[in-house]
Amino acid sequence: MTSTSRFDRSALGQCLVALALASLAWWLWRWQARPWPAPTPLLQPRVAAGIAIALYAAFCGWIAWRGRTPRIVASVDGASPWRVIYASQTGFALELAERTAQALRDASAMATVHDINSIDLQALDGARCLFVVSTTGEGDPPDHAMDFVKRVMAQPADLQRTRYAVLALGDSEYTQFCAFGRELDEWLHRHGAQPLFDRVDVDNADPAALRHWQHHVGVLTGHTDQPDWTTPRYERWTLATRRLLNPGSVGGEAWHIELQAPAGTSPAWQAGDIAEIGPRNAAGDVDAFIARHVLDGSHVVHRDGEDMPLAELLARSRLSATADVVPDDARALVAALQALPHREYSIASLPADGSLHLLVRLMRREDGSPGIGSGWLCRHAAIGDGIDLRIRSNPNFHAPPASQPMVLIGNGTGLAGLRAHLKARAAIGAHRNWLLFGERNASADRLHGDELDAWQRSGVLERLDLVFSRDGHALRYVQDALHANADTLRSWVEEGAAIYACGSLEGMAPGVDAALNEILGPQRMTDLADAGRYRRDVY
Numbered sequence: 001m002t003s004t005s006r007f008d009r010s011a012l013g014q015c016l017v018a019l020a021l022a023s024l025a026w027w028l029w030r031w032q033a034r035p036w037p038a039p040t041p042l043l044q045p046r047v048a049a050g051i052a053i054a055l056y057a058a059f060c061g062w063i064a065w066r067g068r069t070p071r072i073v074a075s076v077d078g079a080s081p082w083r084v085i086y087a088s089q090t091g092f093a094l095e096l097a098e099r100t101a102q103a104l105r106d107a108s109a110m111a112t113v114h115d116i117n118s119i120d121l122q123a124l125d126g127a128r129c130l131f132v133v134s135t136t137g138e139g140d141p142p143d144h145a146m147d148f149v150k151r152v153m154a155q156p157a158d159l160q161r162t163r164y165a166v167l168a169l170g171d172s173e174y175t176q177f178c179a180f181g182r183e184l185d186e187w188l189h190r191h192g193a194q195p196l197f198d199r200v201d202v203d204n205a206d207p208a209a210l211r212h213w214q215h216h217v218g219v220l221t222g223h224t225d226q227p228d229w230t231t232p233r234y235e236r237w238t239l240a241t242r243r244l245l246n247p248g249s250v251g252g253e254a255w256h257i258e259l260q261a262p263a264g265t266s267p268a269w270q271a272g273d274i275a276e277i278g279p280r281n282a283a284g285d286v287d288a289f290i291a292r293h294v295l296d297g298s299h300v301v302h303r304d305g306e307d308m309p310l311a312e313l314l315a316r317s318r319l320s321a322t323a324d325v326v327p328d329d330a331r332a333l334v335a336a337l338q339a340l341p342h343r344e345y346s347i348a349s350l351p352a353d354g355s356l357h358l359l360v361r362l363m364r365r366e367d368g369s370p371g372i373g374s375g376w377l378c379r380h381a382a383i384g385d386g387i388d389l390r391i392r393s394n395p396n397f398h399a400p401p402a403s404q405p406m407v408l409i410g411n412g413t414g415l416a417g418l419r420a421h422l423k424a425r426a427a428i429g430a431h432r433n434w435l436l437f438g439e440r441n442a443s444a445d446r447l448h449g450d451e452l453d454a455w456q457r458s459g460v461l462e463r464l465d466l467v468f469s470r471d472g473h474a475l476r477y478v479q480d481a482l483h484a485n486a487d488t489l490r491s492w493v494e495e496g497a498a499i500y501a502c503g504s505l506e507g508m509a510p511g512v513d514a515a516l517n518e519i520l521g522p523q524r525m526t527d528l529a530d531a532g533r534y535r536r537d538v539y
């Protein structure tokens with residue numbers, strides 16, 4: 001039964017009662033007019049009719065009062081707490097699940113947040129569930145949700161007593177947009193679960209879609225008046241250092257970048273966390289746009305609650321997407337401009353380093369021009385320029401306990417996240433670390449090579465395997481190095497090691513995954529993932 005039909009049934013009941021009272025009043029009134037013997041003083045027909053009419057009026061008032069609250073409350077205000085269930089690869093879905101639960105609690109509802117992997121059919125039965133799930137890979141569920149998919153979604157289920165909604169996070173630049181959210185929604189629906197409202201798909205953190213979800217959650221509790229969720233604001237960091245790490249490489253340029261926090265602030269983060277950058281266009285491109293369309297760059301415009309010169313807004317907007325015919329009216333131009341999307345980078349340092357380090361590959365678009373985010377960081381921003389940055393916690397890639405050995409596997413810029421982990425391990429004296437790292441040529445691509453050598457010498461790295469794919473050796477990729485050291489890997493895992501992989505989704509992740517499955521066996525890999533001992537930060 002859907003929540004709406006429940007409401008309809010109770011409304012029907014109310015109408016029948018109202019009709020019965022109205023009929024009684026009418027009958028008593030008519031009865032007074034009949035030439036029958038006078039009734040006893042206790043049952044004066046006019047008095048009785050008055051009471052019935054008063055009762056009817058009170059009843060109508062009560063219905064009207066109930067009508068103030070949203071319809072759905074009638075069906076969902078039971079005692080069981082809301083279960084907000086997340087599946088998140090890089091932390092955004094988790095963040096939104098926590099906000100959703102907080103919104104429910106702010107409305108005095110009970111809400112608990114659950115990793116999807118902790119959920120079974122029993123937990124779903126009769127529950128009110130709000131799923132917040134992202135899609136990763138090529139339309140895949142987040143890593144930690146794989147067990148739920150195999151264990152729960154693969155078996156027959158009767159979910160008729162479950163009520164649910166799905167917030168599906170994704171990015172329409174991927175062919176399988178919001179695939180996991182859609183699959184989950186379809187599975188719930190197919191097994192009889194009752195949707196509280198339609199699935200909300202979120203394209204690249206689109207604020208309008210998030211507002212839509214927030215509104216629905218508000219309606220569930222009768223509190224639609226909460227302020228809109230806003231994406232955390234960027235802080236203005238300063239580009240302090242930029243150094244090319246691979247001069248002469250046949251691959252794309254890889255840059256070491258150091259960013260200084262705004263004066264007077266001490267931002268906190270830990271190994272595994274992500275920096276979200278708000279990119280800008282090259283100053284030259286903004287000037288050229290202004291000149292081409294004969295605009296006044298100093299004209300102050302208003303956008304997203306901020307006043308700023310038009311030139312500043314143009315720096316943060318997609319200029320190529322703006323039609324060549326630019327509106328004359330400044331307000332229309334401001335409305336037509338689309339913000340550049342944010343870009344994510346694994347943080348390669350710790351707060352104790354005094355600055356936030358990144359390792360960024362300069363990407364090229366098809367026409368050869370630099371990518372939006374990497375172009376801004378590696379090319380367009382000048383030393384001393386402000387960089388819009390916000391830090392996002394990524395619990396999925398946080399460190400294992402110090403007592404656990406750690407196998408770190410990466411390629412290319414994947415070294416960034418692993419470097420932060422090695423720094424954290426060095427700081428706490430956890431030296432059981434094995435790094436397997438792959439790049440192209442030893443001569444040009446030993447990214448942070450001196451630092452890795454120093455860690456090996458000082459014992460922070462118990463093992464270091466560097467693999468170069470274009471040097472003509474037998475071991476070309478990190479997965480080959482894993483196969484060549486299969487026994488060692490098995491004994492590290494026996495001793496409780498956690499495996500962390502960071503780097504390219506296409507070039508490395510599937511090969512490493514296959515090698516680990518062959519060496520350790522699929523069941524062991526499932527157990528490791530369930531125990532949080534196999535974690536990936538791949539992109």
Ligand SMILES: Cc1cc2nc3c(=O)[nH]c(=O)nc-3n(C[C@H](O)[C@H](O)[C@H](O)COP(=O)(O)OP(=O)(O)OC[C@H]3O[C@@H](n4cnc5c(N)ncnc54)[C@H](O)[C@@H]3O)c2cc1C
Pocket residue numbers: 090274343344345346347359360361362363364365366370371372373374375413414416417537538539
């Ligand atoms: C969790 C996470 C962590 C990341 N950490 C890092 C990091 O530490 N260092 C780093 O350099 N990058 C990292 N990235 C990738 C980064 O966010 C950007 O995707 C990358 O810099 C390209 O963006 P762009 O705006 O410069 O290029 P765009 O303007 O988006 O595209 C330029 C060209 O690059 C191609 N391209 C874009 N992204 C990729 C990709 N991932 N793989 C292959 N081709 C691509 C596009 O198809 C296009 O041809 C990370 C991504 C995620 C999700």
Ligand SMILES: Cc1cc2nc3c(=O)[nH]c(=O)nc-3n(C[C@H](O)[C@H](O)[C@H](O)COP(=O)(O)O)c2cc1C
Pocket residue numbers: 087088089090091092093094133134135136137138139140142169170171172174175176177178179204205505538539
């Ligand atoms: C490596 C990678 C692969 C992705 N693949 C998809 C995809 O196939 N379909 C999609 O809609 N979104 C895809 N996305 C976009 C994410 O779903 C989106 O960024 C989401 O907000 C991430 O949420 P999370 O941090 O909770 O994992 C992908 C993102 C990354 C980094």
